[in-house]
Amino acid sequence: MSERVRCYDCHRPAAHCLCELITPIEHRTEILILQHPRERGHAFNTARIAEMALRNATVRVGHGAELGADDALAADLRGYGLLYPRPGALDLSQLAPVDRPEKLIVLDGTWHHARAMYRDIEPLQSLPHFTLPAGQVSGFRIRKQPKDYCLSTIEAIQSALACLEPDTQGLDTLLRPFEAMQTQHMAAMGTPTPRRRKPRPFKEKSPLPPELKDAYGSLVVTYAEMGPFREPGEPRLLLTFAALRPATGERMQRVIACPDQPEEMWAFLRLSQEERQQACSIEDLRAAWRAFRRPNDVMAAWSRSTLDVIGSHLPEQGPTLLLKAAYCNRRAERGCLEQIVVKENLLTADELERNQRELSRTDERLHNAAVMAALLHEIGLADPA
Template sequence: MSEPEPREVCQRCWRPARVCYCAHLPSLETKTRVMLLQHPRERDKPIGTARMASLCLPQAELHVGIRWDDSKVLAQALANRDAPPVLLYPGEGARDVLADPPKGPVTLFVIDGTWSQAKSVVRDNAQLRALPRYAFTAPKESEYRIRREPKAAYVSTIEALMLVLGALEGDPARFEALLAPFRAMVDMQLAHIGSGLRRPGVRKPRPPSSLADRVPAILRERTANLVCVVADANAWPYADRVEHPDELVHWAATRLGTGETFERIARPQGDIGPNTILHTRLDGSELSGGVPRSQLFDDFAAFLRDDDVLCAWGHYAPSLYRASGGSLPEGTVDVREAGRRFLRGKVGTLEDFCARQGIVADALGRGRAGARLGQLAALTRKLAMTGRE
């Protein structure tokens, strides 16, 4: 059987030529600077709308990634006094952008991805969490007929920008033009599906994978060098995050190859948050008696070896460490993502995953961080040993 000829792809919208929407793209100048932060898993979705929005808005920038606390692009946008940054994301303390838009030009940060992906991006980036939040309730259901939204009130990224920019710029009618390429894409996609012209392709059977194949090779090959790290913060409610951003107060680590552990409690530089003691499981005297944060950083730098490989559950711990002024080696292994690949599905919390795997671990330090470090080390060791039995 001969291989099908490759499809012609538009180099502007990255869609197959037969469903290219470029002829419908408007060019809408804005006083608002739009920063689209796209989750990497959304980048290759053929019917996503963030790229479409960036092509319509000359003052928009599209960036792909998860962790932004060390980004020069983010730092420059956050420092823009002429257009102060705000975050389009729901949550406690968020203001209704349609009813009460901010005054004057702003830099609008928009997270593009599924709700789960957007939640992880905001959770793992302290500087984004600290921004003033705005949200809205869509006046009608999404027109995204080729992609199912989790709830009827949810809309696509470009539909959200149509509503929000209309409010920010004071001209809702002008930004309805954003829906022209969106509607064209939806209509062409539905017509293409209905015509039966979708390329059937010939799927090659997927060879069965071993459990070891589902685990990052670095966990098996560098087990002796793996250093698991866990962090806790002096964290305030979202409504107070601008005045009280998260600050690192507890850092714990263990080297799997030797069993060495590291633990420091850093004295909070600001007031202790109302839920910090309950969350960290440390009492007030432990927190107030902690070392200066600079000493924590110096001591951990002395603990690390040149060939160590850091492992963390998600990106929060290393992001918090860096956002609080510390420096870490690049290339942290995300054990949560490794677990997702191992299970080929959702893993839940660290505690949930350990329970499902039958892991019962002793704490390797004080408080919540010590308990989680024991769980993370046991789980990482189990994943690293997968396939060796």
């Protein structure tokens, strides 16, 4: 079978080329689309249409871990805002003109990929966050969306630009090739039936690790911040370490002296000048950890990467426990820690925003992990013996 001829610009089959429907749009807001590699070759890649139509838009392709390891990326992202529906994100339609971002980042991928990219590209998490007006419904009829309000990339960009620069001419033409693409596909396939996932088979609730129920007093929740990736083979530097016994409130925290770190890194960690001046050596950290820990302690962390990082610097960590695995196996849910904290009503959106504003990044993340450990402890106590 011969391969169909494709347009080299829009990458659609030549018989369904969209180029004539794409109208160049001169706009002020600089748009950066961070695209997951699996979207680049997708038949319904709407970011490509946006890139062709918008004169001030660029696409950067890469896995989250790959982009997150790029030391130059943090500098490249300065001055940008991020379109991402995190609790506390500002509604673009409610901003005064002077408060509107001049540069905006949009993540392009499935919602699973977008969450993973947000998690893995840490510089994104410190950017101003923005969201679209509530009540919008996606017109993406040929690709299943998780929820009605989940928009395609091109729909999200069009909505954002309509909020930021409503006077810009031609924004209403941005979705024309998007609609034509869907019409073409529906005509070729007949009646459009959204792809539906098969229901998951019933699965018994996974029991929680016994430490969360019977040895909660020995649980030590930990969090560590690492420096950026360096040369291949060189370990990442440990910048901060914090540990908390949720049963008693006992706590230890240290900032590690790393004089070669750029000023932007310390600002990203939201550390005060006083905290930085009290930085200690790795040897001092190990001595403090030996004094803090007890023989029967179980070191808990949200993710495996945190435990691996800590283990490379604090070899005397003893038994370990993954809070993320315990939660996800029990609830059959997925998501980043902050999303789950909100979903479980452990903290309100206002509390999350206040913690991000008033606490250091290490304090904030340790607090989120600790409230999750407390939730799992309550679930364990409610389980029948």
